[in-house]
Amino acid sequence: MADFSFNISSQHGLARTGSITTPHGVINTPAFIPVGTQATLKALTPEQLKSTGAQAVLANAYHLYLRPGSGLIDKAGGLNKFMNWDGPTFTDSGGFQVMSLGTGFKKVIDLNGDQPSKKLGKKDKLAWVDNDGVTFKSHLDGSLHRFNPRVSMEIQHQIGADIIFAFDELTTLHDSYDYQVESLDQRTHPWAIQSLEAHKQLSLQRKDKPYQALFGVVQGAQYEDLRRKSAKFLGELDFDGFGLGGALTKDSMGEIVRWMVEELPEEKPRHMLGISEPDDIFECIENGADTFDCVSPARVGRNGALYTLSGRINITNARYKEDFRPIDESCDCYTCQNYTRAYINHLFRAGELLSNTLATIHNEQFIVRLVDGIRMSIDDDTYHNYKNRWLSCYYNK
């Protein structure tokens, strides 16, 4: 029996439930995977994270390479040991940073006067892409670094997550069609092959280490032909699963996922990268996504936005100052079982660190529970009821 496997339990249309087995445990799918970029989910201990029902954590190769260094994590015995998380783990390849550091904030040019407006971007471009890889400036100290598929694989092997991603180029929706074609043909696809080759070599060199599954990442922006082409191309390669990548708009998300899923091999898991808003989760799952990760519940929570069954609230608003109810009456998370909106409002206003912890616990558990519910409803064949009931309440429709 391999150290990595995916079993499908039930299927309705493109939606399906199943389980991914990794060396560090099983992930029942569909599943939401919280993001702990720097080998920590900000504001939570691993125990607190576990208590939200999170089944796995996704960390980031770029951040951990820069600090503390992936070699150090290797010395520590791998990501699980280093961060004291005993469950399954993922690492992102650094591909996202190709985009986020590469775009920077464009300087706004006043077309009339041809003068830069007052709102100059405060962020300068920190990454430059070529067909062989990406040159980065560290956001920590400005030092120059170079990533390519091989380097990303080496880093991800040293970190040692159970599921790792091929090095890809995440384009933006503003890039031209021609650029998207070029990005796929000259970078994302060749890089996928190079990632796979490097991964195989490294796996042989590190036979004593737990098996790492490599997922290829499908790109193609908003174009059906490119999405299908990318999925087909990667689907024929020897990946353990697939990442569904790219910046997507809400209105076309489900459709785009479907295009990819229709071309991908059915028996391998599909991980939707960077999605977690409730309506998007439904869209992705019913079009065949098995897992997804996102920073949003944590980040948004740290900034005071908390999920309730009837929509998101901003707990820092004045109206919650004397609201002695829990964030959500029906929520069984630690925060809702023990604290009031008034108290959390106070913590945020006082700038207390506990505000971040309580908010993060709630938001992560809220999304985990939502997906748990979806999983059960697919197994029970009550998905559409669940979805309609849930969304009509949340979006007040």
Place this chain on the structure above:
RNA sequence: GCAGGGUUAGUGAAGCGGUCAAACACGUCAGACUGUAAAUCUGAUGGCUUAUGCCUUCGCAGGUUCGAAUCCUGCACCCUGCA
């Protein structure tokens, strides 16, 4: 009692004759966040308001000036030296 310094919008604090409804910070009120350069960022914050518009403000009361938060006089309160 004598000499000097001070009193500015919710708070602290710039301004020291026109470009001042008054910098900045904090606070307050809202908004944004989707593979985390994020415990971050953005906007509003005297009143009325669609306003490049009007009205009321810079301890209080007078005065000088075309024009005063800014200069003068008196008053009130607060600090600091010397008695």
